[in-house]
Amino acid sequence: MSAAARARALADVGRLDQAEDEVRSGLVDTPHDAELLGLLAGLRRLRGDVTRALEYADAAVAAAPGQSVVHIERAECLLVLSRWDEALAAARESVRLAPSRPEPHRVLARCLTVRKDFGTAREAAGRAITLAPHSVPDLMTLAEVERHAGRRDAARQATARALAEDPADTESRWMMALLDAETMRVRDAMRGLRQLAADHPDRYGAPALTWPIRGLLAGLRRGLLAGVPLVAVLASIGTWWGPALLLSRGAAVVMALVTAGLAVRVLVPAGRLPWLCLGLLPARTRRAVAAGLIAASWSVPVLSWYALTPRWSTLALAAGLTVALLAAGATEQKA
Incomplete structure (x- = not known):
């Protein structure tokens, strides 16, 4: 068995360190072997060392510019580095x-997706599926294209086809849970995530299982960031045009009701599991989520109080709570 074959076998079972050792051992004898250089690029990319991975991919292209696979790996590295024009060219x-292999069309579809050229991306993914109708990676590429294009029903259909081919495929199961979450099928999403966490606890643990709480806070951040300034603008206009003050109070009521309603719609069907998993998050993340929950929960009575007795001090408190919620979200993302 060649060094490349041994490395692939080790990588397939997650033994990336040993796979890299095999590749490097092979490169001692054949330092310009394009296949080994491409494999080394892929292994370094999977381990997060994308800058070095691109160097190895460039070396693989220089060694064998006529091999499609080395250009695919170079495109993958460039995608991670957000060098989208170069990735598309590769x-x-x-x-x-x-052109008769599905893999190049698959990576082309992904490059076009990040550039939001969804129509052409869909065509490229479709071409890959035509060449390999039962390929789960190609079906999942189409699902990603459709999801980013906002066509969640089409994404669900492609994911269902992938699951029909391989019911145990991790990426397909994750995509289905994600689509359930985005369409507010909270119970279905949690059921899928629980199963994933049971099968792959290292990959789908507490961060994934706390999505109802963290996703809710993300939605509330966007809503309050847009709504509170609107209430303030209407209140300012209300100082010289009375009806605007009524609109300001009405907007505050709507925001309070939407915030409370969204929380009930997400958290009640999610059950206790997300709350239990909060304790498993890193301390900094836990504190940020707790601060966000406090700010979000107080925003409902404060907005309601403003609607009843409109005062600038109450509106200032609502703005302060929004800032606190945004700051907690920024801290959570950095954690």
């Missing part, structure tokens, strides 16, 4: 070199 070169 993907197109891989398609030119191997």
